[in-house]
Amino acid sequence: MKKALITGVTGQDGSYLAEFLLEKGYEVHGIKRRASLFNTSRIDHMYQDPHITNQVFKLHYGDLTDTSNLTRIISEIEPDEVYNLGAQSHVAVSFEAPEYTADVDATGTLRLLEAIRFLGLEKKTRFYQASTSELYGLVQETPQRETTPFYPRSPYAVAKMYAYWIAVNYRESYGMYACNGILFNHESPRRGETFVTRKITRGLSNIAMGLEPCLYMGNIDSLRDWGHAKDYVRMQWMMLQQEKPEDFVIATGVQYSVREFITWTARELGIELEFRGEGVAEIAVVTSVSGDSAPAVRRGDVVMRIDPRYFRPAEVDTLLGDPTKAKEKLGWVPEITAQEMCAEMVAADLKTARRYALLKDHGYELPIALEA
Numbered sequence: 001m002k003k004a005l006i007t008g009v010t011g012q013d014g015s016y017l018a019e020f021l022l023e024k025g026y027e028v029h030g031i032k033r034r035a036s037l038f039n040t041s042r043i044d045h046m047y048q049d050p051h052i053t054n055q056v057f058k059l060h061y062g063d064l065t066d067t068s069n070l071t072r073i074i075s076e077i078e079p080d081e082v083y084n085l086g087a088q089s090h091v092a093v094s095f096e097a098p099e100y101t102a103d104v105d106a107t108g109t110l111r112l113l114e115a116i117r118f119l120g121l122e123k124k125t126r127f128y129q130a131s132t133s134e135l136y137g138l139v140q141e142t143p144q145r146e147t148t149p150f151y152p153r154s155p156y157a158v159a160k161m162y163a164y165w166i167a168v169n170y171r172e173s174y175g176m177y178a179c180n181g182i183l184f185n186h187e188s189p190r191r192g193e194t195f196v197t198r199k200i201t202r203g204l205s206n207i208a209m210g211l212e213p214c215l216y217m218g219n220i221d222s223l224r225d226w227g228h229a230k231d232y233v234r235m236q237w238m239m240l241q242q243e244k245p246e247d248f249v250i251a252t253g254v255q256y257s258v259r260e261f262i263t264w265t266a267r268e269l270g271i272e273l274e275f276r277g278e279g280v281a282e283i284a285v286v287t288s289v290s291g292d293s294a295p296a297v298r299r300g301d302v303v304m305r306i307d308p309r310y311f312r313p314a315e316v317d318t319l320l321g322d323p324t325k326a327k328e329k330l331g332w333v334p335e336i337t338a339q340e341m342c343a344e345m346v347a348a349d350l351k352t353a354r355r356y357a358l359l360k361d362h363g364y365e366l367p368i369a370l371e372a
């Protein structure tokens with residue numbers, strides 16, 4: 001039975017990857033952080049009582065900032081594959097916490113690679129690094145492919161650039177099987193609530209049910225190449241099954257604006273919108289409502305406004321990936337379109353919003369803060 005270790009197992013990708021590897025028959029180990037409240041909601045359905053024999057999903061307390069802890073965990077498991085998905089992954093937050101972001105995203109990657117090498121596992125343990133389209137930042141070529149030069153535009157992207165190159169360096173210096181997946185944005189109903197797609201599907205679902213008055217957005221002209229996280233974790237595993245380690249761009253090859261994603265989300269809820277005004281004065285006004293998904297919304301309502309607080313000090317305006325290498329070498333093609341993914345996310349968020357509306361109608365306190 002192969003053993004895999006996932007950092008970031010409690011995150012969006014970590015949870016899908018753990019499911020995928022368990023289905024493949026792996027023994028899966030995950031590193032979770034100690035938090036004052038439970039932070040395992042995305043993986044609770046896989047939880048196994050540690051008292052059972054043949055436990056194949058095991059969690060370890062740990063942190064990418066803690067060398068001795070990482071070294072001990074790796075020495076105990078001696079994993080065949082390490083997937084480094086753990087990160088301070090929010091671009092806007094990285095401007096507020098640049099040093100911490102560097103510690104986790106850049107030095108954390110080095111700590112893992114060094115632990116593998118120090119323990120003499122460099123010929124056994126294969127290493128996947130969660131690299132990112134943010135490396136392209138101020139894009140030098142469109143679409144972006146494996147050979148496109150990097151130009152990172154945030155402390156997050158600069159930290160991830162170190163991680164990218166240190167993985168390449170350990171591959172070249174020590175013959176390690178280490179590779180980078182340069183993944184473009186990928187989303188799902190498990191996406192963190194402050195990333196743009198989830199903020200929109202959750203925010204408009206809450207508005208539809210009368211739980212929130214308006215969605216406040218940043219740069220809605222931004223263009224992204226959005227895929228589904230389920231498709232992308234499959235590729236993370238495929239990359240570690242090759243004869244030789246290589247780096248791959250993972251993307252859909254199709255690009256949309258944030259404004260378009262808002263329009264799709266509204267349509268899923270039976271709402272037609274018109275965008276009026278320009279720049280920070282732009283608003284989205286409801287022009288019609290159909291069906292019964294948005295009982296709290298009326299024609300003429302303003303459901304989106306721009307709030308400059310969501311603009312970033314340096315923006316990545318446009319990203320579009322070219323996944324040709326992944327298709328030709330690995331036979332990987334994404335199966336879920338951005339619109340299908342949006343529909344799935346809205347269905348999940350609307351279900352939650354309906355439950356909360358029911359609680360509110362019966363005089364109960366809502367179990368969550370609704371602002372993202």
Ligand code: NDP
Pocket residue numbers: 007008009010011012013014031032033035039062063064065084085086087088089090104130131132133182183184185186187192
């Ligand atoms: P999430 O933000 O959903 O998950 C991040 C994970 O990292 C969580 O499990 C989090 O733990 C963990 N983590 C954060 N800080 C630390 C730390 N100090 N030590 C250990 N673990 C830590 O990210 P995604 O699942 O979306 O992304 C996975 C990886 O892929 C990340 O590295 C991200 O930067 C990268 N990436 C993501 C893309 C995307 O579009 N989703 C695209 C390209 C790259 P906790 O739950 O406790 O917060």
Ligand code: GDR
Pocket residue numbers: 089090091092131132133134183184185186194195196197199216217218219220222223224258310311312315316317
């Ligand atoms: P990104 O994702 O920065 O690309 O990083 P995010 O969803 O945060 O932003 C995408 C684009 O939307 C614009 N935007 C807003 N973003 C947020 N979060 N909130 C808003 O209100 C808002 N309004 C407009 C942003 O400015 C941006 O242009 C994600 C993360 O998962 C990274 O970890 C990963 O490496 C990259 O994707 C690929």
